[in-house]
Amino acid sequence: METTSSTLDKFGEDDIFNTVLRYGLFVAAIFQLICIASSIFLPTSQESQETDGEIGEEQKQSTDIINAARRQHKIRKLEKKKRR
CATH class of the missing domain: 4.10.81 (Cytochrome C Oxidase; Chain M)
Structure with a gap:
């Protein structure tokens, strides 16, 4: 074999x-x-860090606006309850 x-x-x-x-x-x-x-x-380049920072600021501003709208809604809701 x-x-x-x-x-x-x-x-x-x-x-x-x-x-x-x-x-x-x-x-x-x-x-x-x-x-x-x-x-x-x-490491990341300086340009990408700058654009990331700008995007972060825009997101932070938009969340602040949303939070302010929620607070105003709660205040109006409480005032409406007080009037009843």
């Missing part, structure tokens, strides 16, 4: 497509790791 590498190999020899696909997947995985590492370790 002769065991050669051709009988142990389930899939046969790799063709060009399988080789390109395998190396392409390795390159894609390395690229993803680099992107994840850069998003973790690199």
Whole structure:
């Protein structure tokens, strides 16, 4: 009984497509790791910090307006109860 590498190999020899696909997947995985590492370790730029600050101020102002409207509604509701 002769065991050669051709009988142990389930899939046969790799063709060009399988080789390109395998190396392409390795390159894609390395690229993803680099992107994840850069998003973790690199500091944010000054421009993005400034725009984030402006957005935060706008959100803060809008929540203040909403809270003021709620307070006014409660005050009017209490005044209406007092009149009854």
